[in-house]
Amino acid sequence: MERRHGTFNRTTVESATAQGRTFHTTTIAGAKRSYPEAPDEPKRQAPFENASSIGKELPKLCASAINAADPGDVFPVSEYSQRKAISATPTSTFDRALLLSHPRYALPECLVNNLKALGIKEIYPWQKQCLMGPGLLTGKKNLVYSAPTGGGKSLVADILLLKRVLEDRNAKAILVLPYVALVQEKVRWLRSVVEGIKRRPAEDATKKPQLWAKRPDEDNIRVVGFFGGGMIRSTWSDFEIGVCTFEKANTLINSAIDDCSIASLRAVVLDELHMVDDDRRGYLMELIATKLLSLEHNVQIVGMSATLSNIEVLSRWLDAHSYVTFYRPVPVEEHLVYENAIYPAATTKALLRTASQLEPDLATLLRENAPLKVIDASTHKELQDPVLNAVVALANETARSGYGALVFCGSRQSCESDARLISRVLPAIHELDPDTYEKRLDLVGDLRSLSTGLDPILGETIPAGVAFHHAGLTTEERDLIASAYDSGVLKVMTATCSLAAGINLPARRVILHNARIGRDIIGPSMLRQMRGRAGRKGKDEIGETFLCCRKADLEDVVGLMCAELPQLSSGLTTGRHRIQRALLETIAIRLANSRDSISEYLQKSLLSLSVTRDVISGHIDSSFEGLTSMGFVEVDSSFSYTATQLGKAIVASSLEPEHGAFIHREMQRALRAFVLDGEMHVLYCFTPVHDLSVAVNWQVFRNEMEALDDSGLRVMTFLGLKPTLVNRMAQGGSLKQTTTEEKEASRIYHRFYLALQLRDLCNEMPIHVVARKYNMPRGTVQTLAQTCTGFAAGMVKFCEHMGWGAMAAILNHFSDRLNAGARSDLLALAKITFIKSRTARVFYENGFKSVAAIANADPRELVPVLMQYRLTYPNSIAPNMSSTGATSGISGSAKLNTESTVIDVNTVESHSLPPRLGMMRKMLGGN
Ligand SMILES: Nc1ncnc2c1ncn2[C@@H]1O[C@H](COP(=O)(O)OP(=O)(O)OP(=O)(O)O)[C@@H](O)[C@H]1O
Ligand SMILES: [Mg+2]
Incomplete structure (x- = not known):
């Protein structure tokens, strides 16, 4: 290589x-x-502050001075010694191949212009060298490369990925990133990069007479982000470029293999490839790549990171060209x-x-x-x-x-x-x-x-x-x-x-x-x-x-x-049941079904580069034993393996086998006696089972338990939760977790505690109030809600695969409520973009009970309702800064009068308007 x-x-x-x-x-x-x-992190309550506290300054302190150690040292005017040493990006005005408009890249003019507008006027010499690697621009070869942080790695991957998408009208590409924040940033970036670029027209487009006019955006490249609870309804057909977290990418690829639509996938970019070593989630990256390597058609895999120590091993695994540079444009x-x-x-x-x-x-x-x-x-x-x-x-x-x-x-x-x-x-x-x-x-x-x-x-x-x-x-x-x-x-x-x-x-x-x-x-x-x-x-x-x-x-x-960077290695054997999950997935999506083909599949994993065939064979045997004993996989007389209905349901809902078994047990019990005269049982069903690092506050648990109605208490009894134990814990007892039964019981208490928070969120309690009530950071509560939305979608799939249609329908309804953070009556309104449950409630109470009612209303009728929202929730009014000398966001309280039906929008200054009011002002024609 x-x-x-x-x-x-x-x-x-x-x-x-x-x-x-x-x-x-x-x-x-x-x-x-x-x-x-940190688990011992003290919890801070986040009480509301009144507007007058803004701008209040704490007593000032004076920062220590930083001086040259040797007074003889003369520092330049700027404190930043590096200023004099900045080496400008080395560019060559003669090397035309540094221009993306060069014919060898064959990129559309619009793309080159978009990148220029985003500050990429030419590429760095290393980026050119890397792209020139054998078979990369044509998509015939995979690539693994390493460059320092900020070295400009993303651009190389972006160009390869866009080339694959532009080659064929139906082509798709997936970009895999570790964190939601990165996914969001990348989606924004790629959307600006592809703006105005058209996909190739369909080959038969000119031949077939069109009955209806083409939508203007029909040929656009759609970039969709898949993460957490977001965009869970988007599917394979909704994007050309999917930007995903590990979990979402794995699920997306599984379902595309299962329904045979994977052939349109042409490129997968694995950013931050060193995370393949991550204890908790790295093995998912390995599973994704192993599956891609096992497909019949060629998917170009591009892996990159700033921190790869053994790049040779990774490039051998991915059968990729490798490239290393130490260039950093800003030292x-x-x-x-x-x-x-x-x-x-x-x-x-x-x-x-x-x-x-x-x-x-x-x-x-x-x-x-x-x-x-x-x-x-x-x-x-x-x-x-x-x-x-x-x-x-x-x-x-x-x-x-x-x-x-x-x-x-x-x-x-x-x-x-x-x-x-x-x-x-x-x-x-x-x-x-x-x-x-x-x-x-x-x-x-x-x-x-x-x-x-x-x-x-x-x-x-x-x-x-x-x-x-x-x-x-x-x-x-x-x-x-x-x-x-x-x-x-x-x-x-x-x-x-x-x-x-x-x-x-x-x-x-x-x-x-x-x-x-x-x-x-x-x-x-x-x-x-x-x-x-x-x-x-x-x-x-x-x-x-x-x-x-x-x-x-x-x-x-x-x-x-x-310290040297550590050597990366496979994470498939570091956690329990990971190979089990790998095998169950492969069998359920029918990528392999015989002992040989499964063994062949695992031979393509990173693990196979560090252990012998015999070790892998041992893993396969023990995993099969587990999978068949749990009833996830069956083997027939010709030694062909198939996933059972339960096995398929677990893969479709992206659960780990162990969690799948737990959920199945709980759901089976629930189906026999579902408590439907309240919400607690349904909410409990889609509370995630995996660890959310949320510590139970037993005093709060006890208070909430005491406030439960009959139906809620029945759910507790049904789940085997004992009020006496909750009381004991609230007084400082400890929960035993030594035996399997004790662990399972503790998991149920934990899950019920989270379900109580979900109940509050579904009943329109704002996130910060829930956070205060359960003494948790608001971000954690929001993450819980988002995780539950994703988990709920998985549970709906689980039930559908198990043939539990009625249960799926109930969960689906609650999944919508959780998404909206609203009671049933508000579901329709809360689906409107930007309208959250509280605004929806104000609209509802003012007679706008459906989307149609709002759509048909005169904007002038709606503004006072929104203003009323601001009055109902004064905390969300932009503060009056007059006391600090700054201009007020909304000049004069009279304009907030809900009874005024016409508002002089031109006196409302847009820069300090809350976003929604700003929009409304635009609707009304203000500048
Ligand atoms: N050829 C180029 N010309 C100008 N700016 C560039 C060029 N290539 C990349 N950049 C810019 O450099 C910055 C860093 O690039 P990028 O995000 O790709 O770094 P990275 O190598 O992925 O670093 P990290 O390892 O930290 O993720 C970005 O703002 C990017 O737009
Ligand atoms: Mg990067």
Whole structure:
């Protein structure tokens, strides 16, 4: 396999890698795992804030100064030493092959223009070299490549994927990404890339007379995102490019193989390929690729990552051309910050070498080394901790210079407290220019107008240009915050590792507040991904990273900074029953049905490169034993394997075999005596069974149990839940989980507790109220609702496959309610885009009871209803900023009078209008 090296630009970690030493960290090295939040994280209540609290400033602090360690050092005017060293993207005006309009790429002009408009005027030399690999542009060969973070990997994959889609009118491509945030970003990007591009016309299109006019968008390339609870109704025929999470991609490919429509799939891109090693979800990526390799027709597989250590193994597995480059358009300068001194990362490598030879104390060695800069100790008691002091000083310096700083923290709580502290050292309101301040207040207004209301900490920090970003916020909140940071309205964003991979944001500095996630030290791969957020081409021209480390961690951190990336390996055998799932899927979708063909199938997995045939054979035997004993698979006299009805139902609903068996037992019981005089039993049925990392608050459980009606209590009894046990737990008892029965019982309690939250959501209780009631972050409640929507769709499929039509119909109805967060009467209204349950309720109560009623109404009748909504939920009114000198969003409370039937829309300033009112204003013809 040919392997080339692109333009040479090494980061410190790479140099360390080349040095060939590995140092152990306390976590499972390198895998970029989707870490659950720290279990001991204190829960914060999110009480409503009244509008007057906005703009309230906490007492200001003064960030420590950062000075050159040697006063003789003269730093250039800018603090950023790298400014002088920025090497502009090496381009050659003579190499016409760097232009995407070059005939060898054969790309449509419209595509080239779209990319140009998005800032891609020409490609990097390495991108050209990589695309020129044998058989890549024609789709005959697979590709695995590695380039540093921010190196521009996505563009290579995008071009190959678009070429495949444009070759044939019916061609489809799938792009697989690990996180929902990445899927959303990619969908937005690809939609702009394909805008205006037409697919090839159907071959018989000219011959057949058309009875009806062609829809103008009929030939467009449709880009659809598949993730969590979103777009669950989209199917294979709804897209040309599907952007999916691992789970969705696996399900989509399974059903396409099952119904024989897979032949139209031409390309699959596996981004962040190093995640194949991920403990929890990596094996799904392996299953996807293994299936693609087993298909009769050729699907071009493109895999990429910044952190691949054994690319040769991966390229052998995927039968792919491999390519490696170390080119990064914006070089990143890396630093270690320890005890208020800043050292270049290169020092740590030398230190480690010395330390390993002489074995003295690392801290002593470090102190003897001259730091680049020193940070003054702080006089404030809040900033006594040197790590915190450094984080605040570094963020302050970047923000005051007008650039963006991204601070990675180990937990949600630390994200919030860092954001608060940093906001206290940044310029006070009166020092800001009015335009910036107004934009920040608009952001506060937008957050306030969301149904969850404004988070009080964000209310404090945003006026100073600081916000936090973690899974405790809802997706809408995260979206607003990330785009405000992207556009420069916010200067500092603190985040958990959820923003570490793939995301393009303008971070001049990436600051790591300790190298930990929860209690564990991060792995080298995660470190590289986090640092890779600094200096992204198109977002910033300079990148710096600072790893601020505390005393106790110094040795681990220095080791981590120099550690090699771990070797990637298969995740198929790391968890229980994964091979079982692999086999059940293959048999259910009829990809293989004999012992030989199944063995052949597993020979195409990554696992087969690291174990012998005999080991795989052993796995197959034990998995079959399990599958047949659970009744998922049958074997006939000619040794042909088929999936049973239950086996097919489990695959169709994307359940793991173990969970499938549990659900089947529960559903069978439920079908015998379904409690239908209330909602609890149905809701319980589509509460996910897998671990959602939600701890049960037994006091809340007890309160809710005591408030249950007869029907609810009957459901509890029916499920075998004992009120006495709940009471005991509420008084501090503990739930035994040693035997299988005890574990199963605990799972039922857990599931019932989540079902109680779902009941509230379905009954129009807003997310933030549910979050407060159950003492959980609002983002977690939202994730629960989204996961349940996806799970419910799976349950409907499960019932349909099992022939339980009536049950499927009931679940379908509740699935709609959960989607809408509404009672039955509102279902129709809540389906209107942008209309959530509370707005729907206001419309309903004002006599607009159907979609038709709203569609036929004069917009002038609707505006007062929307205004009434704003009055009913005052928390969502944009704050009146007059007290802070900013202009008011809606001038004069009289205009909010619900009794006024005609509103002078031209006096309503659009920039501070909540989104829906803005739309309404447009409908009414305001500017
Ligand atoms: N040829 C190019 N010219 C200008 N900008 C480019 C070019 N190629 C990529 N970029 C821009 O560089 C930025 C980083 O690219 P990309 O997201 O592909 O990085 P990546 O290699 O996937 O990094 P990561 O490993 O962090 O995901 C993007 O904003 C992208 O638009
Ligand atoms: Mg990327």
